[in-house]
Amino acid sequence: MYNLSFYHDDDNVTFHREDRILFSQCGFTNRLSLGELLRLTSDAAIEDYRERGMSYEFLAQKDVAILVSRLAFRIHSMPTMNQMVQVTTWEEKPEAIQLKRAYEITGEGGSKLVSGLSAWLIVNPKTRRIIPSKDFNLRPASEREEEHDCLKPGKIVLPPDMELWHERTICLSDIDANRHANNSRYGAFVEDALPAALRDREFTDFRLNYSKEAKLDQKMQVFGKVFDSESRLVMAGKTEEGNSFEAELYWK
Numbered sequence: 001m002y003n004l005s006f007y008h009d010d011d012n013v014t015f016h017r018e019d020r021i022l023f024s025q026c027g028f029t030n031r032l033s034l035g036e037l038l039r040l041t042s043d044a045a046i047e048d049y050r051e052r053g054m055s056y057e058f059l060a061q062k063d064v065a066i067l068v069s070r071l072a073f074r075i076h077s078m079p080t081m082n083q084m085v086q087v088t089t090w091e092e093k094p095e096a097i098q099l100k101r102a103y104e105i106t107g108e109g110g111s112k113l114v115s116g117l118s119a120w121l122i123v124n125p126k127t128r129r130i131i132p133s134k135d136f137n138l139r140p141a142s143e144r145e146e147e148h149d150c151l152k153p154g155k156i157v158l159p160p161d162m163e164l165w166h167e168r169t170i171c172l173s174d175i176d177a178n179r180h181a182n183n184s185r186y187g188a189f190v191e192d193a194l195p196a197a198l199r200d201r202e203f204t205d206f207r208l209n210y211s212k213e214a215k216l217d218q219k220m221q222v223f224g225k226v227f228d229s230e231s232r233l234v235m236a237g238k239t240e241e242g243n244s245f246e247a248e249l250y251w252k
Helices: 034-051 056-061 185-192
Strands: 002-008 015-020 065-075 084-092 099-106 112-123 163-169 203-210 219-227 232-239 242-251
Touching: 002 034, 015 034, 034 056, 034 065, 034 084, 034 099, 034 112, 034 185, 034 203, 056 065, 163 185, 185 203, 185 219, 185 232, 185 242
Parallel strands: none
Antiparallel strands: 002 015, 015 084, 065 112, 065 203, 084 099, 099 112, 163 219, 203 242, 219 232, 232 242
């Protein structure tokens, strides 16, 4: 991602990042890949915190890691190669054990491309214990709450008769500084498992739940099922430790 500019509004909560979508971020349809969509939005969240004095290194010194747990995106029109976009993100009022963050990706003239909502867990990186949001006092908690046009991040119901669609090994290039597969890589896990007939579809909604971190050298099997009458599919990525992720996609 070629970052052109970024800034906060006067409220010091709403963060904007302007970027150009690059060739390497797009798939064979010339649209931004799901993995790069996740990277674009999670990097904006990380940059928001860093600009407010809460870099990865600072949080680690405080024994804090913030890990995305659930997300949902409404895809109005997926960005394409060389398109200029602005990513806007802000925190919303947290729940008891989850932080909430909203996103809007717009094109030239403010046209809405993607909107989304995500939930994040605060954990101690050494013990992996969850820290209640009320105890995360490194910045004032947001009181902002807005209506969103995306699906609600929440439980994805898996049918019992899913079929094996894909198998992979978690490689070194999947791993980030938290010593597990980076959250953006799960978009690639989903795309790599898509049935051939659905690979060029224009997806309208994407939900992803992170259940258990995937680690280096683990074997992952991705199971799925298509509901043609609903223009919907569900997936689950499983390692020897159980479900690693669940995903849901809708298309036009």
